[in-house]
Amino acid sequence: MASLALPAFPLDNRRVVGILFLAPALLYILLLVGFPFLLAIAFGFSDVTVGNTDLNFVGLRNFEAVWENDIFRQVFETTIRFTLVSQVFILLFANILAIIFTQNFTGKWFARFIFILPWATPVSLAMIGWLWMLDTKYSPIDYLLLQTGFLGPGGLLSKDRNLFWLASPDLAQISVIFVQVWRMTPLATVILMAGLSSIPTDILDQAEVDGSRFMRTLLQIKLPLILPIMVIALLFSMITMFGDMTVVYVLTRGGPVDYTRVLGLYSFQVGIEGGNLAQGAAISLFAFPLLLAMAIFMLRTASRAEVR
Amino acid sequence: MSLVQISGLKKYFDAVHAVDGVDLAIEEGEFLVILGPSGCGKTTLMRMIAGLEKPSAGQISIGGADVTPLPPRKRGVSMVFQSYALYPHMNVFNNIAFPLRAQRREKKFDKRAIREKVENTARLLEIDMLLDRRPRQLSGGQRQRVAIARAMVTQPALLLLDEPLSNLDAKLRANARDELKDFQRSSNITAVFVTHDQIEAMGLGDRIVVMSEGKIQQIGTPQQIYDDPANEFVATFLGSPSMNILAGEGCNFGFRPEHFLPKTLNDNPENARIFHYFVKRVEYLGSDRLVYGYVQGHDSQLTLAKVPSNVRVSLDVESDYEFAVHNSDLKFFDQRSGARIAPQQLAEAL
Numbered sequence: 001m002a003s004l005a006l007p008a009f010p011l012d013n014r015r016v017v018g019i020l021f022l023a024p025a026l027l028y029i030l031l032l033v034g035f036p037f038l039l040a041i042a043f044g045f046s047d048v049t050v051g052n053t054d055l056n057f058v059g060l061r062n063f064e065a066v067w068e069n070d071i072f073r074q075v076f077e078t079t080i081r082f083t084l085v086s087q088v089f090i091l092l093f094a095n096i097l098a099i100i101f102t103q104n105f106t107g108k109w110f111a112r113f114i115f116i117l118p119w120a121t122p123v124s125l126a127m128i129g130w131l132w133m134l135d136t137k138y139s140p141i142d143y144l145l146l147q148t149g150f151l152g153p154g155g156l157l158s159k160d161r162n163l164f165w166l167a168s169p170d171l172a173q174i175s176v177i178f179v180q181v182w183r184m185t186p187l188a189t190v191i192l193m194a195g196l197s198s199i200p201t202d203i204l205d206q207a208e209v210d211g212s213r214f215m216r217t218l219l220q221i222k223l224p225l226i227l228p229i230m231v232i233a234l235l236f237s238m239i240t241m242f243g244d245m246t247v248v249y250v251l252t253r254g255g256p257v258d259y260t261r262v263l264g265l266y267s268f269q270v271g272i273e274g275g276n277l278a279q280g281a282a283i284s285l286f287a288f289p290l291l292l293a294m295a296i297f298m299l300r301t302a303s304r305a306e307v308r
Numbered sequence: 309m310s311l312v313q314i315s316g317l318k319k320y321f322d323a324v325h326a327v328d329g330v331d332l333a334i335e336e337g338e339f340l341v342i343l344g345p346s347g348c349g350k351t352t353l354m355r356m357i358a359g360l361e362k363p364s365a366g367q368i369s370i371g372g373a374d375v376t377p378l379p380p381r382k383r384g385v386s387m388v389f390q391s392y393a394l395y396p397h398m399n400v401f402n403n404i405a406f407p408l409r410a411q412r413r414e415k416k417f418d419k420r421a422i423r424e425k426v427e428n429t430a431r432l433l434e435i436d437m438l439l440d441r442r443p444r445q446l447s448g449g450q451r452q453r454v455a456i457a458r459a460m461v462t463q464p465a466l467l468l469l470d471e472p473l474s475n476l477d478a479k480l481r482a483n484a485r486d487e488l489k490d491f492q493r494s495s496n497i498t499a500v501f502v503t504h505d506q507i508e509a510m511g512l513g514d515r516i517v518v519m520s521e522g523k524i525q526q527i528g529t530p531q532q533i534y535d536d537p538a539n540e541f542v543a544t545f546l547g548s549p550s551m552n553i554l555a556g557e558g559c560n561f562g563f564r565p566e567h568f569l570p571k572t573l574n575d576n577p578e579n580a581r582i583f584h585y586f587v588k589r590v591e592y593l594g595s596d597r598l599v600y601g602y603v604q605g606h607d608s609q610l611t612l613a614k615v616p617s618n619v620r621v622s623l624d625v626e627s628d629y630e631f632a633v634h635n636s637d638l639k640f641f642d643q644r645s646g647a648r649i650a651p652q653q654l655a656e657a658l
Contacts, residue, residue: 202389202391203393203395205355205360206393206395208380209381209386210386210406211381211407212381212407
């Protein structure tokens, strides 16, 4: 029997369409994630530098050298400390904001828009803004404190006219953490808001009829139900922050001394600015097993807490 | 005095009049069913009784006290949702205990009293062996019992049920209906049950409130609603297949398919109206034969007859027969408003 089928149009083939739809994501992962990652591993086990790009296998030499380096240890510790401390505040603020933004009030749309801005602004641009806000001499914060009598002769905080936000070791660390919290809270808030609005209204109505008030509903119903999503939000912001170098690069370059030097920045400084590609790669690879373990642990927690 | 008094209750969502002037009294200990098609305002009415929705106008009082401005927890009502709304992260014990704990300050329950109440209620609903389970480990019927236990544990004045049987499969549903009715009788609680399922309504309700387009169409016992519908909407909404409505002179008249039978079966032809009926198609349904055809003079209106199978009359398709309806089974409706009209007013209507 002669086939009556029309000549096959390639897009009618499920396999062809499937590959076409997957291609952009696959290409992105292969070119921009997979390739650099493999390259970093190759670099980490070699003696490559900017001046000599031959890849000679040297085993674990780079990793040993990095691990025995006191600066690296301090950088590693600082990175972990910054990440953990900022996550506490990010989660706290994101929860509060998400609860506020899922209530009904006038001007909600505008308030949401304003709070999303830190996340929507390009990092480097926002950091230049903060660089000015925290400027050693011309900081508007210092100016306000000066005018209100907290700074200057007889001031409560300091006799000086400035606090030296980015120049004193303690304040520089606080400033970096603060800016990170400012930058990362909006994304976590948006994720938590999505979680809160995914709670079935029946459940919340039921709680209301059962006599539950705001705090009980929040602590016993809403928060436990969005726990898996909270873990995802936490994972997102932890990983982003652990690898970030832009904030400290623009604000402090790791200073004063090494107080705000974090892993991403150190790897960049050693590998790119210092030209030792192999050691730079080795430094950044130290983050990998740690982040992987963290991600696995948190995703497991999330799926265990998933109740439906 | 009635337990619940509702007067002039309205709820507008912008231009939509979800509930449009409802007056209703609910008696203590009765099982009241609110029946209507989806979108008729029955759920909104119930949510206003619960306090989850603020009325646009009107008043609700429970036990003689005006509760219109009060939040749900001050009304002494509890509710079972269609989805059961069990707290998925809590085990059955904690689900049932939740309303007690939420109200422990007002009602002064201590830990032991809570445990005792939860266990007693669970025993009553035969779920006492499930107290450690999570909702997702329960079957549909068990979930429903947990939801009812949680609603009953505070001994509310009024139990509101929003289509709680519609998530069960057909077999379980008949069983659950029976149990629910038994449970309501033995606990003597006042229950308001919202449904769009007329069989549920007829089976459960001491009284049925039929709603459409935000208004109450009729309130009555299942028998009153079925045999004595107040208007064309109620007449056609209840019964399956629904009542035949034909246009007469100056008014519409209707009769139920099961009352429309071959004339030869009628033992009292003087008190019956005879129709020439052209049989188009016959469906054999086991217990009945469902006949589709046309009444002479009403050729555009498909008219159904439901003839019991044990009636041995042969009905051939594409043939004319004489069918009869007993006069008392004929209902007359105003053509404009659909309201029921007394038959003596229109002896000449046909």
